[in-house]
Amino acid sequence: MTDELDQFGVSEAQITHAAVLIREGRLVAFPTETVYGLGANALDAAAVERIYETKGRPHSSPIIVHISALEMMHRIVATWPEAAQRLAQKFWPGPLTLVLPKTSALPDLVTAGLPTVGVRMPAHPVAMALLRAAGVPIAAPSANRFTEVSPTTVEHVRASLGSRVDYILAGGACSVGIESTVLSLAEERAVLLRPGGVSRLEIEALIGKVIDKQQVVTDGPHASPGLHPRHYSPKTPMYLVENGEVPRQGNGAYLQRKRPPVVQVAELIEMPKNAAGYAARLYGALHTLDALGYDWIAIETPPETPEWEAILDRLRRAKWRP
Ligand code: TXA
Numbered sequence: 373m374t375d376e377l378d379q380f381g382v383s384e385a386q387i388t389h390a391a392v393l394i395r396e397g398r399l400v401a402f403p404t405e406t407v408y409g410l411g412a413n414a415l416d417a418a419a420v421e422r423i424y425e426t427k428g429r430p431h432s433s434p435i436i437v438h439i440s441a442l443e444m445m446h447r448i449v450a451t452w453p454e455a456a457q458r459l460a461q462k463f464w465p466g467p468l469t470l471v472l473p474k475t476s477a478l479p480d481l482v483t484a485g486l487p488t489v490g491v492r493m494p495a496h497p498v499a500m501a502l503l504r505a506a507g508v509p510i511a512a513p514s515a516n517r518f519t520e521v522s523p524t525t526v527e528h529v530r531a532s533l534g535s536r537v538d539y540i541l542a543g544g545a546c547s548v549g550i551e552s553t554v555l556s557l558a559e560e561r562a563v564l565l566r567p568g569g570v571s572r573l574e575i576e577a578l579i580g581k582v583i584d585k586q587q588v589v590t591d592g593p594h595a596s597p598g599l600h601p602r603h604y605s606p607k608t609p610m611y612l613v614e615n616g617e618v619p620r621q622g623n624g625a626y627l628q629r630k631r632p633p634v635v636q637v638a639e640l641i642e643m644p645k646n647a648a649g650y651a652a653r654l655y656g657a658l659h660t661l662d663a664l665g666y667d668w669i670a671i672e673t674p675p676e677t678p679e680w681e682a683i684l685d686r687l688r689r690a691k692w693r694p
């Protein structure tokens with residue numbers, strides 16, 4: 373355990389300090405394998421309210437709750453279907469969030485008034501150590517101001533939230549690099565609410581066909597807040613392009629996968645060709661380029677295959693809308 377923490381430069385004393393703060397109702401940013409989270413005691417409504425304030429996040433956007441053990445999960449989840457058991461066995465700890473009916477122990481504020489909670493066990497030794505030491509489930513959205521690109525390094529967290537957070541646990545760059553898959557098991561059929569670190573195919577291999585959110589008829593608060601149009605956006609205008617067709621005006625940067633740009637660009641970033649490697653680098657590249665103040669960022673569109681689904685989803689949401 374301590375060895376695992378050492379590897380991230382985190383001490384037991386830092387974990388203990390962070391856990392005390394969580395129990396006191398304060399905010400701690402911490403690394404997970406997907407992105408950094410902004411955590412508060414999920415059972416403490418006043419603490420959770422501070423998450424919304426600190427992020428500038430609307431109260432209509434439910435927050436994922438992190439757990440380190442199934443006993444902890446059962447305090448906040450009311451029903452645990454067979455499909456959940458199978459998925460948890462295979463993918464937890466890992467980048468999969470399951471949406472299930474919640475218990476009354478969990479304040480409604482966490483779930484934006486929904487009768488369900490999104491819960492996941494993170495695969496990061498620092499996150500797991502914090503959860504175990506705190507002994508309470510931790511509500512944590514990504515540790516960035518609302519609509520900004522999610523943080524995958526501690527520097528991103530400091531740049532976005534800095535002194536607004538009571539404490540930040542450092543833990544290196546996030547290995548998955550995009551947010552968890554959000555899957556609802558609260559309806560008759562499993563619904564993919566957000567593609568992410570675990571692919572649709574991996575899930576379907578275990579529990580059969582899952583349907584898309586668009587196929588579910590809903591009214592009001594069931595719509596996924598992750599679909600907010602400016603979610604995940606850099607400030608620099610960003611375009612998805614084919615065949616290296618970058619803008620010809622102004623100074624820009626190009627994220628290349630295969631095709632070189634048709635004209636010279638101010639900055640060219642060669643991205644990994646495989647989806648997992650690409651995901652791990654994407655947000656870091658966007659943070660870096662956004663800070664440089666280019667006129668545009670052009671991104672070579674990845675293929676429409678299942679392994680690229682989560683990346684395409686994030687890129688399409690981040691795309692510039694004038
Ligand atoms: O990888 C992740 O999931 C990261 C790390 C920190 O765990 N967290 C994260 O949280 O991305 P956030 O708040 O940025 O995104 C939460 C997503 C939203 O799209 C929200 O709609 C969905 O999870 N969600 C949470 N609870 C839900 C619920 N009860 N019903 C439907 N969707 C829910």
Ligand code: MG
Pocket residue numbers: 513514522
């Ligand atoms: Mg977020």
